[in-house]
Amino acid sequence: MEGKMMDFIKELQNLLPSDRISTNETILEQHSKDESHHEPATPQVVVFPLHTEEISRIMQVASKYRIPVFPFGVGSSLEGHVIPYGGGITIDLSLMDQIVEIRDKDFLVKVQPGVTRSKLNKELKKHGLFFPVDPGADATIGGMAATNASGTTSVRYGIMRDQVRNLEVVLADGTVTHTGNLASKSSSGYHLNSMFVGSEGTLGVFSEITLKVYGIPEAIMAARAIFSEIEDAVNAVASILQAGIPIARCELVDARSVKQVNIYSKTSYQEKPTLFLEFHGNKAGLAQDVEFTKELLVDQGCSDFVFETDSKAVQQLWEARHHLAYAFLHGFPSLDMMITDVCVPISELAGAIIDARQAMDQTGLDGAILGHVGDGNFHTLLMIDKSKKEDIEKADRYNEHLVTYALARGGTCTGEHGVGIGKKKYQKLEHGDALNIMSGIKKMLDPQCILNPDKIIDKY
Amino acid sequence: MEGKMMDFIKELQNLLPSDRISTNETILEQHSKDESHHEPATPQVVVFPLHTEEISRIMQVASKYRIPVFPFGVGSSLEGHVIPYGGGITIDLSLMDQIVEIRDKDFLVKVQPGVTRSKLNKELKKHGLFFPVDPGADATIGGMAATNASGTTSVRYGIMRDQVRNLEVVLADGTVTHTGNLASKSSSGYHLNSMFVGSEGTLGVFSEITLKVYGIPEAIMAARAIFSEIEDAVNAVASILQAGIPIARCELVDARSVKQVNIYSKTSYQEKPTLFLEFHGNKAGLAQDVEFTKELLVDQGCSDFVFETDSKAVQQLWEARHHLAYAFLHGFPSLDMMITDVCVPISELAGAIIDARQAMDQTGLDGAILGHVGDGNFHTLLMIDKSKKEDIEKADRYNEHLVTYALARGGTCTGEHGVGIGKKKYQKLEHGDALNIMSGIKKMLDPQCILNPDKIIDKY
Numbered sequence: 001m002e003g004k005m006m007d008f009i010k011e012l013q014n015l016l017p018s019d020r021i022s023t024n025e026t027i028l029e030q031h032s033k034d035e036s037h038h039e040p041a042t043p044q045v046v047v048f049p050l051h052t053e054e055i056s057r058i059m060q061v062a063s064k065y066r067i068p069v070f071p072f073g074v075g076s077s078l079e080g081h082v083i084p085y086g087g088g089i090t091i092d093l094s095l096m097d098q099i100v101e102i103r104d105k106d107f108l109v110k111v112q113p114g115v116t117r118s119k120l121n122k123e124l125k126k127h128g129l130f131f132p133v134d135p136g137a138d139a140t141i142g143g144m145a146a147t148n149a150s151g152t153t154s155v156r157y158g159i160m161r162d163q164v165r166n167l168e169v170v171l172a173d174g175t176v177t178h179t180g181n182l183a184s185k186s187s188s189g190y191h192l193n194s195m196f197v198g199s200e201g202t203l204g205v206f207s208e209i210t211l212k213v214y215g216i217p218e219a220i221m222a223a224r225a226i227f228s229e230i231e232d233a234v235n236a237v238a239s240i241l242q243a244g245i246p247i248a249r250c251e252l253v254d255a256r257s258v259k260q261v262n263i264y265s266k267t268s269y270q271e272k273p274t275l276f277l278e279f280h281g282n283k284a285g286l287a288q289d290v291e292f293t294k295e296l297l298v299d300q301g302c303s304d305f306v307f308e309t310d311s312k313a314v315q316q317l318w319e320a321r322h323h324l325a326y327a328f329l330h331g332f333p334s335l336d337m338m339i340t341d342v343c344v345p346i347s348e349l350a351g352a353i354i355d356a357r358q359a360m361d362q363t364g365l366d367g368a369i370l371g372h373v374g375d376g377n378f379h380t381l382l383m384i385d386k387s388k389k390e391d392i393e394k395a396d397r398y399n400e401h402l403v404t405y406a407l408a409r410g411g412t413c414t415g416e417h418g419v420g421i422g423k424k425k426y427q428k429l430e431h432g433d434a435l436n437i438m439s440g441i442k443k444m445l446d447p448q449c450i451l452n453p454d455k456i457i458d459k460y
Numbered sequence: 461m462e463g464k465m466m467d468f469i470k471e472l473q474n475l476l477p478s479d480r481i482s483t484n485e486t487i488l489e490q491h492s493k494d495e496s497h498h499e500p501a502t503p504q505v506v507v508f509p510l511h512t513e514e515i516s517r518i519m520q521v522a523s524k525y526r527i528p529v530f531p532f533g534v535g536s537s538l539e540g541h542v543i544p545y546g547g548g549i550t551i552d553l554s555l556m557d558q559i560v561e562i563r564d565k566d567f568l569v570k571v572q573p574g575v576t577r578s579k580l581n582k583e584l585k586k587h588g589l590f591f592p593v594d595p596g597a598d599a600t601i602g603g604m605a606a607t608n609a610s611g612t613t614s615v616r617y618g619i620m621r622d623q624v625r626n627l628e629v630v631l632a633d634g635t636v637t638h639t640g641n642l643a644s645k646s647s648s649g650y651h652l653n654s655m656f657v658g659s660e661g662t663l664g665v666f667s668e669i670t671l672k673v674y675g676i677p678e679a680i681m682a683a684r685a686i687f688s689e690i691e692d693a694v695n696a697v698a699s700i701l702q703a704g705i706p707i708a709r710c711e712l713v714d715a716r717s718v719k720q721v722n723i724y725s726k727t728s729y730q731e732k733p734t735l736f737l738e739f740h741g742n743k744a745g746l747a748q749d750v751e752f753t754k755e756l757l758v759d760q761g762c763s764d765f766v767f768e769t770d771s772k773a774v775q776q777l778w779e780a781r782h783h784l785a786y787a788f789l790h791g792f793p794s795l796d797m798m799i800t801d802v803c804v805p806i807s808e809l810a811g812a813i814i815d816a817r818q819a820m821d822q823t824g825l826d827g828a829i830l831g832h833v834g835d836g837n838f839h840t841l842l843m844i845d846k847s848k849k850e851d852i853e854k855a856d857r858y859n860e861h862l863v864t865y866a867l868a869r870g871g872t873c874t875g876e877h878g879v880g881i882g883k884k885k886y887q888k889l890e891h892g893d894a895l896n897i898m899s900g901i902k903k904m905l906d907p908q909c910i911l912n913p914d915k916i917i918d919k920y
Contacts, residue, residue, distance in 0.1 A: 105698060105807040148647040159645050161654075162622070177893045182870030183803040184835045185619050187608040187658050187878040189891050189916060190898045194621075194654030198647050215704035238565060244675035246706075246741075281706075282752070285745020292742070343643040347565040375644045410642030418647040431649050433637045438650045440904045445897065456649060 008065040009045050012089070015057050020048040020095070031072055031082070031090040035137065037338045037386060037395070038080030038421055043070060043090040050095055052168060052176055052207040059205065060174035062089055068450050071201040073114060073140030077147060078339055079420025081200050085454060091205060093142055099123050100208065108165060108182060110210045113142025129213045132157035135416070136322050142206050147418035148198030152321065155374030156248040156280065157214060159416070161197045168208035169196055172446045182210065195441070200418055201452035203445045217280035220248075221290055222314040225297045226304040230254055230273040230357070230369075234350040236300035237275065237373045241346065243296060245289050249278035250374035251321055254357070257368040257381075261320045264327030269320075270304065275373075276321050278314075324370060328381050332366075335383045338395040342406035343377040343415030352405060356380055359401050363394045377415035404429075419456045427456065468525040469505050472549070475517050480508040480555070491532055491542070491550040495597065497798045497846060497855070498540030498881055503530060503550040510555055512628060512636055512667040519665065520634035522549055528910050531661040533574060533600030537607060538799055539880025541660050545914060551665060553602055559583050560668065568625060568642060570670045573602025589673045592617035595876070596782050602666050607878035608658030612781065615834030616708040616740065617674060619876070621657045628668035629656055632906045642670065655901070660878055661912035663905045677740035680708075681750055682774040685757045686764040690714055690733040690817070690829075694810040696760035697735065697833045701806065703756060705749050709738035710834035711781055714817070717828040717841075721780045724787030729780075730764065735833070736781050738774075784830060788841050792826075795843045798855040802866035803837040803875030812865060816840055819861050823854045837875035864889075879916045887916065 012021055023045050033040035049055045062069045068088030075082055084090055096112035099120065104127045111120060118138045120131050133144060134151035145167065150159035166180035179192035196203055227233040233252055240247055258271045279286050294305045308314045329337055344352050353369060360367050360380060371378025382398060384391040403413040403426050413426040428435050442457045453459045472481055483505050493500035509515045522529045528548030535542055544550055556572035559580065564587045571580060578598045580591050593604060594611035605627065610619035626640035639652035656663055687693040693712055700707055718731045739746050754765045768774045789797055804812050813829060820827050820840060831838025842858060844851040863873045863886050873886040888895050902917045913919045
């Protein structure tokens with residue numbers, strides 16, 4: 001193994017200049033973890049390709065020596081996706097951060113995988129465009145495509161899978177292929193785009209991504225709606241959807257979450273279950289939507305409906321929401337966080353959230369519940385001490401309880417974070433025999449099991 | 461072969477009552493063709509299952525004797541999808557026409573594959589819901605999922621692939637599996653839903669389909685916009701999209717089309733390039749959208765912008781559009797029709813349509829151009845005499861010209877009709893090496909090549 005290891009590193013060193021390949025301990029350590037509670041592990045080497053051809057050559061070396069590869073963006077994954085268990089080559093794509101082409105008339109943009117969503121939006125803004133998908137972290141587009149990320153705007157604009165029009169993918173043997181085209185729809189061949197989106201680096205390495213983007217709406221309005229009971233807040237969201245109001249964002253935070261936001265962001269929001277809402281559209285339509293929404297929410301027990309008219313207040317509202325996980329991590333510097341991520345049909349959401357709160361209280365651990373409730377997707381943030389075996393066990397049992405509850409009601413074990421290493425054990429329960437088809441696809445595309453092995457599908 | 465054939469038919473006769481299996485010449489003949497210009501071919505037997513378990517048993521027999529199966533809905537496909545070339549078992553799913561469950565709070569409906577879109581919409585209307593995808597024909601939901609159909613509303617609501625939340629699929633060996641769940645999003649496992657949608661019966665037989673449905677909008681407005689030049693009409697549509705107006709339907713018909721509509725539907729529309737438009741939303745928002753649209757269109761050279769306020773006039777407008785193909789078929793009873801179906805990025809659409817008209821005029825054949833222009837998708841209807849070899853050759857060359865033009869500009873050979881037998885020859889040109897991945901998927905799921913063989917992927 002040692003000799004083989006040295007040989008593949010030597011070949012990679014021949015491919016890349018010395019400042020773009022590293023076996024430095026600090027660099028290896030930086031690539032050993034993500035933002036999850038999963039155990040770290042270091043790769044043998046980290047490479048920093050600049051273009052597709054280099055990724056292809058790296059894959060040829062990996063394939064020749066049968067060495068696992070682990071694509072890496074900024075390491076913001078939440079289920080251990082990028083952790084190189086068993087070691088191998090981490091392909092850090094952060095230098096591939098070029099926005100290759102903006103086709104504003106086609107609402108399309110072509111980017112390299114290392115472009116972050118904030119960088120993309122900064123550039124798009126110059127063209128009156130924006131890219132809506134917003135996971136909490138400032139993730140890379142490659143990482144977001146790999147996990148099929150979504151966020152607060154998915155209720156209106158959809159998830160990553162809905163935005164990806166074409167992928168350039170480097171396959172296990174170094175072959176470069178593409179999965180789509182620039183047309184807004186197609187019935188030609190099997191739809192490979194959607195199969196590769198969410199494949200978490202297990203089927204190929206994305207080297208270029210063509211995305212759908214959107215015109216910045218004419219008008220944006222934001223509001224907070226405060227409730228005494230979390231169930232009322234969830235039912236209120238169901239009413240908004242039922243009424244056909246095209247809400248752009250619809251986020252629930254529980255009382256515990258608001259308390260932590262106030263501590264961290266020095267805000268003074270009422271510490272009660274709260275919906276953070278946003279509306280996009282034309283001015284006349286929005287005014288009617290907002291008025292109608294307010295009526296529906298008050299009918300469902302909303303005690304306060306507060307418009308945020310000032311753009312600074314709107315920004316503060318969403319920053320508070322996006323920084324919630326950090327608010328907990330900073331509030332409890334000695335603890336770690338485990339985040340759950342189930343998604344259920346909207347009719348099952350109120351029950352699922354009430355059950356999640358009861359089950360959390362029973363663990364005795366501190367934590368919060370928040371969610372993209374318009375999608376039926378909610379997270380719990382559970383504060384644990386990873387050095388305590390019982391905390392880990394409690395968190396695992398709690399996660400399993402939530403997943404089992406969701407699957408029994410037609411839901412999924414992960415709405416947006418992906419499978420990685422953490423949700424692999426639930427794949428059979430969720431997909432049944434269909435997991436055999438997934439395994440078959442993996443084995444066909446990666447016969448040597450070198451593409452992010454042991455993620456989603458068991459190592460073979 | 462004769463003995464084997466008799467044996468498999470005998471086994472099927474043991475499975476099914478005599479009124480649900482047929483070798484009657486008339487029945488075979490009815491299942492020998494679709495609505496395309498492709499040559500018919502008869503199956504050896506037609507079976508009419510009532511539920512999933514029967515499809516599974518039929519597949520077990522087919523698999524045991526290695527006999528091809530051809531799923532069939534109402535036979536409205538346009539590229540020969542359902543034609544049983546080489547013979548075998550046609551599985552007519554028209555008796556599986558039950559709406560199994562309507563979950564109105566979740567905006568979901570579960571149906572058997574033989575339910576037609578008009579039947580579904582009739583039932584959904586009672587719940588204030590509708591299903592938007594509307595290919596010209598009153599196709600079955602199973603057929604629409606199999607071809608990834610779309611239609612006039614896709615610019616707003618998306619295509620079949622966007623609506624399918626879960627499929628129950630009977631695989632080649634009779635195994636019953638499912639591809640999704642009831643959650644509005646998921647990052648769990650590889651996305652099989654989208655791979656099976658559009659697979660045209662080549663990967664499995666759909667036995668149950670769970671679809672997203674929509675609330676009937678508060679207000680609907682329709683309009684016609686008349687132009688002197690087709691290029692101006694297309695550019696006007698680009699302006700509407702650029703302005704972020706959430707148009708619900710946006711159909712172009714050329715002057716030749718309007719002439720035929722007037723003859724067939726006894727209407728008196730101006731015989732010029734025309735956009736048929738529809739807006740969905742709340743009343744205040746619509747008023748602003750429509751006013752803004754009118755301004756944009758007039759800027760782009762629209763000579764008349766006619767509101768259709770009366771609901772009967774609106775219905776007549778869309779019926780005229782939907783019956784356009786029939787208007788030509790009825791107008792030329794001795795001729796056949798070949799329909800093309802490319803889709804290009806919207807910035808390439810005006811050029812593509814002008815080129816298509818010039819190329820059509822050069823063939824000397826009569827025909828019309830119409831399109832779902834908001835999607836960049838357009839059709840040409842070409843009238844041919846199938847008994848004349850030169851007509852067939854002209855039509856084939858014309859189709860190839862349009863496909864080559866579209867592919868060179870990032871488009872696709874089929875926006876919504878699917879591949880079937882007609883577009884198979886363009887798969888390599890469109891997908892390149894990715895076609896190998898598609899072939900691999902086909903071979904994994906159908907090792908004996910019995911599922912609608914020779915469609916999309918070459919027979920093996």
